[in-house]
Amino acid sequence: MKRWLIRSLKKDLAAKLISLVMAIALWAYVQNLQISELTLNVPVKYRNMPSDLSFSKAPPRFVKIKIRGKKDDLKFPSSHLKAQVDLTQAEEGKQKYKVQFSTDQLPQNVKLVSQDLKIPLSLEKTIEKQIRVRAVLEGNVPEGYRIGRRKVVPEKITLIGPASILDNVRYVETYPVSLRGHKESFFKKVKVRLPSKKIKAEPNRVTVSVLVFQENTVNERTITKIPIVTRNLDPALTAALSNKTVEVLLQGDSDILKKVKPKDIHVWVDLEGTHYNPQTGHILPFDTEPGIPVSAKLLRYAGKVNIISIIPEQVTVRFRVKPEFIKKEEQKKRENPIEEIENPPKEEQ
Known part of the structure; x- marks a missing residue:
């Protein structure tokens, strides 16, 4: 009797385990058939910015889209998704601009439910300004030597960018030029340190020459x-x-x-x-x-x-x-x- 009971329990346990596995598989299958929605942050690219305009504030880097589909279908790689804003007709001031997103980027069984239709942007006039360049020197020449005149070529460069930034710029400086170890006059081409990432410089490098001579000779x-x-x-x-x-x-x-x-x-x-x-x-x-x-x-x-x-x-x-x-x-x-x-x-x- 005892042996029969044990055999029955083992037999029922196997059947129960099989039933459980089948139930889980069925549940997963049914869940996959269900439709879900997913919200994604998509990088946005700004195209055709008029040459006489600049962003007053940093524009949004992402826009939101909502997509719908089966759970497995929603697990596609999304790094390739891109949105864009066409600024061909952009004007100075704060306005909202249409966001363009092509559904061709989505898998066949995934649908676009909604997206940010417009995005607020602040634009202002781009100006050009001639600015003096100052040479920045660091360190010291060896003992027994000293420096004389320093010269920057060109003395002025053209900065291009938003008027709100450039209106307050009086000069720019070079990245530091080291004097250490120099016993003779020398020159070095260095980059100009700009006041903002929104500013461009033409040229963005200058030549700094420094006169070095020996004392008492x-x-x-x-x-x-x-x-x-x-x-x-x-x-x-x-x-x-x-x-x-x-x-x-x-x-x-x-x-x-x-x-x-x-x-x-x-x-x-x-x-x-x-x-x-x-x-x-x-x-x-x-x-x-x-x-x-x-x-x-x-x-x-x-x-x-x-x-x-x-x-x-x-x-x-x-x-x-x-x-x-x-x-x-x-x-x-x-x-x-x-x-x-x-x-x-x-x-x-």
Whole structure:
């Protein structure tokens, strides 16, 4: 009796296990037949952006889509899915733009239920601006050596990007140029450090040259109180410099060095790029410009004497509008009051 009972239990257990496996398989089959929905984040690509526009804020990187299908069908690889926004007709300001998603990207048995139809974007005018480049040096030359003049070529580069960013940019700097180990003059091509990822530079590299020489091995002479003159100053403006004169360190033959006079050295600052806007009465881009480089050249004895350094290397310039130009604009406004109202000045860029 006992043996029979054990055999019966074993027989029933096997049948139960088979039934359980069949039930699970049937349940899985039925579940797979059921229709499910899935929400995906799909990368979005922006096409045909007008060259005169830029994003004010970083645009969304993804849009949402909802798809429907059998559970197994929804397990397809989705990394290839892409949406796009066509900006051919884009305009300045904040607007919503249509999102395009092609259902051809989906498997045959998967359907698109819904998607983000439009996406908000903020666009603004793209401008170009000439900006000075400053060389950044790090470290020190070996003991017994020192550095003289440094030069950046080109001195200015063109930045392209949103006006809201570039309006506040006065200069850009290079990535650091190391002085360590240098016992001779050298030059190096380096990238320019940009203020934002939204900004492009043309060119994006400049050449930094640094004069390095050994101390106490050559004849030197310092000439002081050499006046700084201005170049390319807007006729409507005056310019006040933080330093009116500089001192220049010269190197060369001792007999020739004795002959050099202050008038033999021409020192200047280039003020191109700053101008007076008569429509608004403003000085653009700024009425005060720090860090304008001082340049110098020898009018006599060039090739026999070298300019080692200029102190200071940079000056701050404060611009003011000449009184006669202010009076001219006030007179025009009095003579043409109607035109002033009908044609208000455009926003500065």
